[in-house]
Amino acid sequence: MSDAIVARDLVKTFGRKRALDGFDLTVRTGEVHGFLGPNGAGKSTTIRVLLGLLRADAGDVRLLDGDPWRDAVALHRRLAYIPGDVALWPNLSGGETIDVLGRLRGGLDPRRRAELVDRFELDTRVKGRAYSKGNRQKVALVAALAADVELLLMDEPTSGLDPLMEAVFQEIVREAAAQGRTVLLSSHVLAEVEALADRVTIIRQGRAVQSGSLDELRSLTRTTVTAGLRDGDAAERALTALAGVHHVRRDDGHVTLDVDTASLDDVLAALPAFGVQSLTAHPPTLEDLFLREYSDELATLGVREGEPR
Amino acid sequence: MTATTTAAPTAARAPRPQHVGALVGTRGLVRVALRFDRWRILVWSVAVAGLTQVSVDALADVYGTPESRAARAQLISSPAATALAGPGYGLDDYTLGAMTANELGLWVMLPVAIMALLTVTRHLRAAEEDGRLELVRSAPVGRDAPVVAGLVAALVGTLAVGGLTYLALLSTALDPVGSAALCAGIVMVGLVFAGVSAVASQVSAHARTASSLGMAAVGVAFLLRAVGDVRGPESTSVLTWLSPFGWAQATRAYVDERWWPLLIGVVATVVCVVVAFRLVALRDLGTGLVAERLGRTAASPALSGMVPLTLRRQSGAIASWGAAVVLMGGLVGLLAGAVADFVESEATLGELFGDADPVAGAFTIYAVFLALTTAAYAVAAVGAVRAEETATRGARVLAGPVSRAHWLGAQVGVAAVASVVVMLVAGLAMGLAGAGSLSDPSQLGTLLGAAAVTIPGVLCVLGVAVLVYGVAPRLLGLVWAYVAYVGVVGMFGALLPDGSDALSPFTYLPGLPAEEMSWPPVVAVSAVAAVLVGAGFAGFRRRDVVG
Numbered sequence: 144m145s146d147a148i149v150a151r152d153l154v155k156t157f158g159r160k161r162a163l164d165g166f167d168l169t170v171r172t173g174e175v176h177g178f179l180g181p182n183g184a185g186k187s188t189t190i191r192v193l194l195g196l197l198r199a200d201a202g203d204v205r206l207l208d209g210d211p212w213r214d215a216v217a218l219h220r221r222l223a224y225i226p227g228d229v230a231l232w233p234n235l236s237g238g239e240t241i242d243v244l245g246r247l248r249g250g251l252d253p254r255r256r257a258e259l260v261d262r263f264e265l266d267t268r269v270k271g272r273a274y275s276k277g278n279r280q281k282v283a284l285v286a287a288l289a290a291d292v293e294l295l296l297m298d299e300p301t302s303g304l305d306p307l308m309e310a311v312f313q314e315i316v317r318e319a320a321a322q323g324r325t326v327l328l329s330s331h332v333l334a335e336v337e338a339l340a341d342r343v344t345i346i347r348q349g350r351a352v353q354s355g356s357l358d359e360l361r362s363l364t365r366t367t368v369t370a371g372l373r374d375g376d377a378a379e380r381a382l383t384a385l386a387g388v389h390h391v392r393r394d395d396g397h398v399t400l401d402v403d404t405a406s407l408d409d410v411l412a413a414l415p416a417f418g419v420q421s422l423t424a425h426p427p428t429l430e431d432l433f434l435r436e437y438s439d440e441l442a443t444l445g446v447r448e449g450e451p452r
Numbered sequence: 453m454t455a456t457t458t459a460a461p462t463a464a465r466a467p468r469p470q471h472v473g474a475l476v477g478t479r480g481l482v483r484v485a486l487r488f489d490r491w492r493i494l495v496w497s498v499a500v501a502g503l504t505q506v507s508v509d510a511l512a513d514v515y516g517t518p519e520s521r522a523a524r525a526q527l528i529s530s531p532a533a534t535a536l537a538g539p540g541y542g543l544d545d546y547t548l549g550a551m552t553a554n555e556l557g558l559w560v561m562l563p564v565a566i567m568a569l570l571t572v573t574r575h576l577r578a579a580e581e582d583g584r585l586e587l588v589r590s591a592p593v594g595r596d597a598p599v600v601a602g603l604v605a606a607l608v609g610t611l612a613v614g615g616l617t618y619l620a621l622l623s624t625a626l627d628p629v630g631s632a633a634l635c636a637g638i639v640m641v642g643l644v645f646a647g648v649s650a651v652a653s654q655v656s657a658h659a660r661t662a663s664s665l666g667m668a669a670v671g672v673a674f675l676l677r678a679v680g681d682v683r684g685p686e687s688t689s690v691l692t693w694l695s696p697f698g699w700a701q702a703t704r705a706y707v708d709e710r711w712w713p714l715l716i717g718v719v720a721t722v723v724c725v726v727v728a729f730r731l732v733a734l735r736d737l738g739t740g741l742v743a744e745r746l747g748r749t750a751a752s753p754a755l756s757g758m759v760p761l762t763l764r765r766q767s768g769a770i771a772s773w774g775a776a777v778v779l780m781g782g783l784v785g786l787l788a789g790a791v792a793d794f795v796e797s798e799a800t801l802g803e804l805f806g807d808a809d810p811v812a813g814a815f816t817i818y819a820v821f822l823a824l825t826t827a828a829y830a831v832a833a834v835g836a837v838r839a840e841e842t843a844t845r846g847a848r849v850l851a852g853p854v855s856r857a858h859w860l861g862a863q864v865g866v867a868a869v870a871s872v873v874v875m876l877v878a879g880l881a882m883g884l885a886g887a888g889s890l891s892d893p894s895q896l897g898t899l900l901g902a903a904a905v906t907i908p909g910v911l912c913v914l915g916v917a918v919l920v921y922g923v924a925p926r927l928l929g930l931v932w933a934y935v936a937y938v939g940v941v942g943m944f945g946a947l948l949p950d951g952s953d954a955l956s957p958f959t960y961l962p963g964l965p966a967e968e969m970s971w972p973p974v975v976a977v978s979a980v981a982a983v984l985v986g987a988g989f990a991g992f993r994r995r996d997v998v999g
Contacts (some may be wrong), residue, residue: 194851196997216855224851226999230843232765233660236747239755246756248852268746272581272658283848296851 146205147172147294147325148193153202155188155349162188163199164349170327170342175320177340178329179433185349186329187227190298193327194224207294220248223287227299227329229279231271237282238267244286256289262311276303288315295319295326301335313338337429345436352436361426364435365389365401368410372398373418381417385409396420474733477593481601485575489605496567497612499936501620504560508624510944511556512548521546526793528555529685532786535678539687539698542707549630549706557634557705561641561697562674564613568606568642569649569666575602576650578659586737595737596729602653603646603725610642630706637700640717644696645670647724654731657740664768673697696720758854758862765840766833766866773829774874777822781878784818785885785899792890809966815886815902816963820942822878823906823958826871827913827938831931833867834917838928844999856993864918864985871910879903902964908977912957913938915984922988922995957981 148170155163163185170176180186191197193206195215204211209218231240238260245251260267263281274282280303287295295316301309309332316326316339330336336343343360345353353360372378378398383391387406392399402410414422427435434441486493515521525546528537538558542550576599579585585598614635621631645666652665673695680691680698692698693716702713735741754760763770791814837860840846850859883899917931934955941953953959957980960973 191847191997191999194847196847196850196999198994198996215850216853219851220853222851224848226844226848228844229848230845230999232761232845233658235751235764236749238749239747239751242751243755243761244848244852246751247758247849247854267749270744270747272660273744 145172146170147207148176148327149203149205150189150193151203153189153192153204154200155185155192155197156200161349163192163202166202166346166349167351167354168344169354170325172325173320173323174341175316175326175328175339177336177343177429178327178346179333179336179343179429180329180346181331181437184346186346187298188349189346190224190296190327190329193296194219221292222294222296223290223292225283225287225295225297225300227280227302229283231274231279231282233270233272235271236268237265237271237274237278240271240282241267241286241289245289248290251289252291255291256285259285259289259315262315263308277305277308280304281308284312288319293324295324297327298329299331300328301330301332309335333429333433343429345433347436353432357429360432362404364427364432365403366407366424366426367399367401367431368422368424369397369399370414370417370419370423371396371421372414373420375417378414378417381413382410385413474594474596474729475600476597477588477591478597478600481588481593481597482604485601485605486608488575489571489609492571493609493612496563496609497616500560500563500613501616503936503940504556504617505620505624506940506944507556508548508552508621508626511551512625515548515551521548521551524551527787527790530787530790531682532783533790534681534685535783536780537681538701539681539692540685541701541704543685547706549626552626553630553634553701553705553707557637557701558677558697560617561638561700562670564610564638564642565645565670565673565696566667567613568610568646569652569670570663571606571609572602572646572649573653573659573663573666575605576653577656577662580653580738581657581659589737595732599650599725599728599732603650606646606649607643610639610646613642614639627706629709633703633705633709633711636711636714637703637705640714640721641696641700643721644717644724647721647728650728651724651731654728654735655741657738657744661740667772677701758849758858759866762863762866766836766870769829769832769836770866770870770874773825773832774870774877777825777829777874777878778881780825781822781880781882781903782885784815784821785882785887786889787818788815788886788895789889812898812966813963815882815899816966817943818882819879819899819902819906819964820909820958822882822903823875823910824935824939824942826874826878827910828935829874830867830871830910830914831917831935833870834864834914834921834931835928837863838921838925841925841998847997847999850997856997857989860918860922860989860992864914864988868911868914871914872907875903875907875910876900898965901969905961905964905969905974906958908974908981909957909961911981912977912984915981915988918988919984919991920988922991922993925995925998 146169148168150166150168153163153166154161166185166189168189178186178189188197192199192204193211195211195218198212207218207221211218231237235243241256242251245256263285265278265281265285269278280301284300301312304312313335316328319326328336328339337357340357342356343354344351370378373396375393375396375398379391379393382388382398382400385406386409387403388410389401400410515524525543527533529540529543534540536558538554540554542554579588579598588598589595617638618631618635621635622628648669649662649666652669653662655665656662674697676691677695677697680689680693680695681687683689683691687693687698687702692702696717699713699716704710731741755764788811792811840863846859850856879900879902882903883896886899887893887895913935916934917928920928920931938956938958941948941956942958945953945959957977960977962968962970962973
């Protein structure tokens with residue numbers, strides 16, 4: 144009961160392409176789980192398997208203690224889905240679309256619906272074919288978020304939203320989490336996941352390459368330390384020699400280095416010898432974590448790690 | 453450095469006048485459009501040419517003697533038949549050619565007109581609506597270039613259809629000069645509606661509205677010609693001259709060819725294209741001349757559940773297909789009296805109408821014709837189900853607590869019920885008109901029954917479409933080939949080799965009113981339809997859903 148989603152060794156092939164290749168995912172009940180990966184890594188395939196739209200070729204999936212393929216209808220009463228690319232019925236207005244989808248699940252709370260329409264500033268009279276990308280997305284958001292469900296499956300839910308609406312979205316997801324709902328949030332927007340997620344899973348070529356809380360993931364990697372030092376030359380030499388220190392670079396009096404978590408004590412102990420004038424340290428951002436998993440791909444794309452982006 | 457020196461003169465060149473720039477990039481777009489359409493064009497050409505040739509051969513078989521053709525001429529000159537045929541040139545010496553031009557021509561022009569107008573909306577409005585055109589126009593491409601590319605694609609398509617049909621007709625006994633006039637008329641009609649569609653594509657921001665406007669234009673043109681020809685034979689009514697179909701038929705193909713009516717079509721096409729260019733210059737990309745109306749802020753209480761949703765989506769299609777079938781039913785009903793007279797004067801028609809009462813035989817074929825049109829609606833409705841899935845709207849509904857059987861069942865159910873209702877209403881129209889025309893009230897029940905008994909056949913075709921959709925949705929387009937096959941064997945079955953009609957459900961159903969009613973085949977065909985639908989559902993439940 145403590146895990147809303149458990150997937151083990153999922154395999155799904157489309158022709159010759161292995162979209163999922165032994166993928167594992169665990170989403171605990173009540174958490175916001177970030178799901179990261181570039182286009183084509185298998186995020187949407189995973190969500191479609193979880194929705195029972197696709198049937199996995201191998202592996203086990205449990206969703207809300209049911210089989211997403213066999214028990215689709217019963218499970219779907221307890222979850223809502225927001226796709227990243229929303230197609231609406233061309234001749235139905237946004238308001239009609241929200242109501243039709245709501246009534247298919249037995250009706251929406253009218254107050255909740257009105258509140259969401261208001262917060263997302265959605266004009267519900269516009270016909271589906273006349274909405275812009277961002278407004279189509281809002282229709283899907285209102286339709287899904289107005290439903291009283293335990294689990295929200297979101298596949299790039301904020302694509303096309305402006306920064307104001309993005310902020311509204313984040314607030315609503317926090318409210319949902321506070322109410323005890325479970326959220327699986329697949330996204331390209333790393334800042335959004337960093338702001339919302341308790342735990343993240345990074346997928347690469349159909350496999351989970353990292354999974355855990357942001358703190359856990361950070362502890363697996365390096366902290367970036369920048370120090371203003373009186374004796375920069377000696378410091379650069381000495382620090383480069385330390386174990387667990389990487390990418391030492393110098394910019395006049397400032398030395399910047401990436402430090403493995405285990406070596407932080409050594410680095411901090413060594414610094415006073417060179418006359419510390421200023422010191423900043425920041426843990427790896429989610430972007431750093433994510434890009435690290437893709438460092439070889441970045442290299443083939445001609446982007447060097449550690450360069451300002 | 454060399455880059456700057458070579459680039460400088462280009463940048464310094466004075467801006468070109470706009471009317472030249474508006475066509476920049478046309479050649480590239482034309483190539484893309486033709487590459488897009490090559491298979492479509494091939495399939496349309498082969499289908500239209502093949503069906504035309506088969507039909508001409510069938511007419512040659514059935515009406516082999518001058519006497520039979522004279523009798524046919526008498527039949528076709530009745531108002532109801534004229535409405536579905538042509539202006540009736542050469543009725544006094546009704547050769548095979550005159551018959552082809554008068555009775556077949558319209559039915560070849562009609563699909564070509566629809567093909568041409570859909571081609572243009574696809575390349576103009578659909579591309580603009582889904583944003584492709586924005587991408588294209590951000591490149592050095594003038595604003596008229598996409599319009600020209602769409603029109604060229606339609607031009608190549610109609611020329612291919614017309615050309616291949618001409619080649620096919622050369623293999624028949626028909627006079628090549630007359631065939632040239634007939635095919636030139638077909639091409640001309642296609643071009644006019646391509647032009648009309650280019651204008652319609654400027655009016656609304658939506659491809660669906662644009663193609664509906666184009667289809668409405670085809671309908672109006674069809675009606676103008678029908679009313680015109682009924683009021684004044686041999687193109688003597690003004691109304692006939694307001695319709696592109698009227699211009700094409702006014703070439704008097706195979707009778708006494710004249711070519712100048714084709715010029716009207718060319719002029720009309722040019723006018724439409726010029727107007728389209730003007731309108732393109734007037735409006736912003738992505739907008740129409742007529743703004744979209746706003747809808748309701750909330751759904752009415754009735755719009756709840758899959759069936760009302762499907763009805764809302766499909767009501768336009770059901771109404772237009774239904775109206776067409778019911779109208780045809782009424783028209784063939786009105787023919788009853790003329791058929792009776794005709795058959796009395798010509799006894800050799802048994803070959804086409806079977807051995808029994810030829811009037812009844814005629815209505816057996818008419819009923820199958822109505823059923824075929826309804827079956828085409830049913831297949832189109834399954835196509836709409838697939839469109840719902842590929843547009844990912846299906847996935848979103850199925851992500852709610854809606855089972856696959858419920859989702860597919862509501863849509864197939866609506867198509868099935870609509871087909872049944874349309875056939876019954878069309879049968880009623882045929883029966884009422886037939887009873888009136890023959891002054892025989894008993895015909896009402898007879899003809900209604902003739903239409904009703906074909907319903908299991910319609911459902912069987914629907915079942916084939918559901919099966920293909922459920923098991924191999926990508927092959928759904930091939931079901932149209934099956935519809936064409938059922939159509940050919942349904943219309944000309946008696947003339948084709950034995951057994952070639954074995955795969956058509958209408959082969960097995962009792963051909964009322966010519967044959968006796970017999971329940972076992974009705975039950976059997978209904979059972980086959982149910983099995984096909986069931987297998988389709990089973991397949992759909994097992995496969996992946998797109999989106």
